[in-house]
Amino acid sequence: MGFEYKELDVRPLLQAGVEPFVEIMTAVDGLGPGQGLRLLAPFKPQPLFSVMERKGYLYELSELEGGDFEVRFFPKKPEVLASENADDADNWPDPMVELDLTDLDPPQPMVKILQALESMPEGTVLFAVLSREPVFLFPELVKRGHQWVGNFDKAGTAFRLMIRRGGAKP
Amino acid sequence: MPGAPISRWTMSYFAVSLVCLLSGLAAMGSGFGFPSGDVGAPDTLVVVHLLAIGWLGLLFCGALLQFVPVLAAARPRFASVAAPALVMLVFGLSALLAGFLSLGGRAGFDLAIMPVGAALLVSAFIALAVSYAATILSRPEIDLSGKLVLVGLVSLLVTIALGATFTGVLSGMLSTEWSAELLLRGLPVHAFSGVAGWMSITAVGVSYRLFSMFMLAPESGFSTRRLIAGLVAALAMLWVSPFAALAYPGADVAVEWIAVALFAGALFVYLSDVFRMVRSRRRKTLELNTLAGVGSLVYLLAAVVMVAMHQLFPDTLAFGPAAIYALAMGWLSGLGLAQLYKIVPFVTWLEAYGPVMGRAAVPRVQDLVRESRGRSWFILYHAGVLLGVAGLLCGAELAFHLAAWVEFAAVAGLAVELFHARRLGYAPADIRLPKGAVRPHLLFANQI
Numbered sequence A: 001m002g003f004e005y006k007e008l009d010v011r012p013l014l015q016a017g018v019e020p021f022v023e024i025m026t027a028v029d030g031l032g033p034g035q036g037l038r039l040l041a042p043f044k045p046q047p048l049f050s051v052m053e054r055k056g057y058l059y060e061l062s063e064l065e066g067g068d069f070e071v072r073f074f075p076k077k078p079e080v081l082a083s084e085n086a087d088d089a090d091n092w093p094d095p096m097v098e099l100d101l102t103d104l105d106p107p108q109p110m111v112k113i114l115q116a117l118e119s120m121p122e123g124t125v126l127f128a129v130l131s132r133e134p135v136f137l138f139p140e141l142v143k144r145g146h147q148w149v150g151n152f153d154k155a156g157t158a159f160r161l162m163i164r165r166g167g168a169k170p
Numbered sequence B: 001m002p003g004a005p006i007s008r009w010t011m012s013y014f015a016v017s018l019v020c021l022l023s024g025l026a027a028m029g030s031g032f033g034f035p036s037g038d039v040g041a042p043d044t045l046v047v048v049h050l051l052a053i054g055w056l057g058l059l060f061c062g063a064l065l066q067f068v069p070v071l072a073a074a075r076p077r078f079a080s081v082a083a084p085a086l087v088m089l090v091f092g093l094s095a096l097l098a099g100f101l102s103l104g105g106r107a108g109f110d111l112a113i114m115p116v117g118a119a120l121l122v123s124a125f126i127a128l129a130v131s132y133a134a135t136i137l138s139r140p141e142i143d144l145s146g147k148l149v150l151v152g153l154v155s156l157l158v159t160i161a162l163g164a165t166f167t168g169v170l171s172g173m174l175s176t177e178w179s180a181e182l183l184l185r186g187l188p189v190h191a192f193s194g195v196a197g198w199m200s201i202t203a204v205g206v207s208y209r210l211f212s213m214f215m216l217a218p219e220s221g222f223s224t225r226r227l228i229a230g231l232v233a234a235l236a237m238l239w240v241s242p243f244a245a246l247a248y249p250g251a252d253v254a255v256e257w258i259a260v261a262l263f264a265g266a267l268f269v270y271l272s273d274v275f276r277m278v279r280s281r282r283r284k285t286l287e288l289n290t291l292a293g294v295g296s297l298v299y300l301l302a303a304v305v306m307v308a309m310h311q312l313f314p315d316t317l318a319f320g321p322a323a324i325y326a327l328a329m330g331w332l333s334g335l336g337l338a339q340l341y342k343i344v345p346f347v348t349w350l351e352a353y354g355p356v357m358g359r360a361a362v363p364r365v366q367d368l369v370r371e372s373r374g375r376s377w378f379i380l381y382h383a384g385v386l387l388g389v390a391g392l393l394c395g396a397e398l399a400f401h402l403a404a405w406v407e408f409a410a411v412a413g414l415a416v417e418l419f420h421a422r423r424l425g426y427a428p429a430d431i432r433l434p435k436g437a438v439r440p441h442l443l444f445a446n447q448i
Helices: A011-015 A021-029 A046-054 A108-118 A137-143 B010-029 B042-072 B079-103 B113-137 B144-170 B179-215 B224-247 B251-279 B288-312 B319-356 B371-394 B397-422
Strands: A004-009 A035-041 A057-063 A069-075 A097-100 A125-130 A147-152 A159-164
Touching: A004 A021, A011 A035, A021 A035, A046 A057, A097 A108, A108 A125, A108 A137, A108 A159, A137 A147, A137 B319, B010 B042, B010 B079, B010 B319, B010 B397, B042 B079, B042 B113, B042 B144, B042 B179, B042 B319, B079 B113, B079 B144, B113 B144, B144 B179, B144 B224, B179 B224, B179 B251, B179 B288, B179 B319, B224 B251, B251 B288, B288 B319, B288 B371, B319 B371, B319 B397, B371 B397
Parallel strands: A004 A035, A097 A125
Antiparallel strands: A035 A069, A057 A069, A125 A159, A147 A159
């Protein structure tokens, strides 16, 4: 797994009689995107699993020699949505148009995106940030021959959408 | 493929449901059934089921056909059940009503028509519920709205199972020594599972998404766990209360109290979430549908207070019937009409102008309605509901009948507005139908 792990050993804290929860949460809040946490503890930190899941982390557990545990928390990958006709978006050019549509209520984001696409040359890319998935836009994009990929940001509050202008002009 | 298509039959469901609402209001206004007749009289059953299944049931099912795929951002599963289910619901409801009329001596059908109608209704509702549930469950993660709709669907199943059993008892086909007991104890459970469980919880679920969508409020920070846990516990209490009475006579009252308290707690959680959404919204001026929708929440609060009063003082004023009326006509119908006023123009606009959007000038969604007219109809409607609640509380039958006609006029007015929206009647003439736009049918969406 391609995550970089920060390590936190709570065994000395527990030995000293200190409750390590705050320490752990401070460490978690300091994690960057794509970073995980390697936690060393003398027992399975069961209650922590659901707390971490709500914060967007999954875990792998392994038992160490001597009965201690190593837990590796790593970020959940946000689900990436894509149109069926989409090729590898890593090879798309940089966006030619960027739109922030988070302050528009439906259906305005859909209107703005379709308008912007009309004036763009074939093969160019539009990037838009919306406050939610534009579910009615997706079928229309495909019908017009465009490709798209998109996902929510880590906090789940913004949907990021990349659209590559297709050539079809029905 | 992610993304939601336009639902083909939603408008058909809406049209039939509006016809049922107008028929039900006309019947109420003419003094058919309660309060002129008894609460459990066959005439009352006709009106109640015309409104509960015909109006609210079809409205909710039609709305979910469109809304569930939006919620799940996925194509609908088993979408082909929509049209046959509508036909079965219409025939099933007609048979059920014919049975009630025969039960009251107003028609001469064999009472076996009731269970036959129930079988049609049960099949249709189960088919639709399976379709909605499969669509929601097709996503790896289910949000609060989706979970609430699933809880609502479970309540729907309990409601229709009880209802179908009652038709067996009432028609005499199911006759055992505990038939009378079953009716007596089961009826409140049937009514509350339907109104509070299936319809209110579903409405709450849908409203979370719609409110945040049209107020531009963040969809996070909701008290999901507490709300779901409270509602599931409340429903469980509601459903075990008749059995509690069998085990310990009198225990059902205590269990009912717990259920009421749990519902009230869930309501508090819901209202505080809505309040937070209203406060943190980024869209400052609210549209008519959101205002009318948030306004209908007041009835929900009033109804819970009246249910509690009914438990405390069962013999003072008609709190029970007034609470049911406030829930059905104020909260559920008020929210339903408010959302119809948004969904119909929105979906019509999408269908008509989706193909040419960005390529030609098109009207805005709000150009398909005249909000000033809509506002007058909503004010009139709620004046009618308030009059109806007051009439029931004070036992003033004339006021109750008058209230029904006031509501009738308002609903008819709104129906005309929706007709204009479907016909693109208010759209500016020069951009009404640019080349490539699709003229929508009145009663269903074009196959895309």
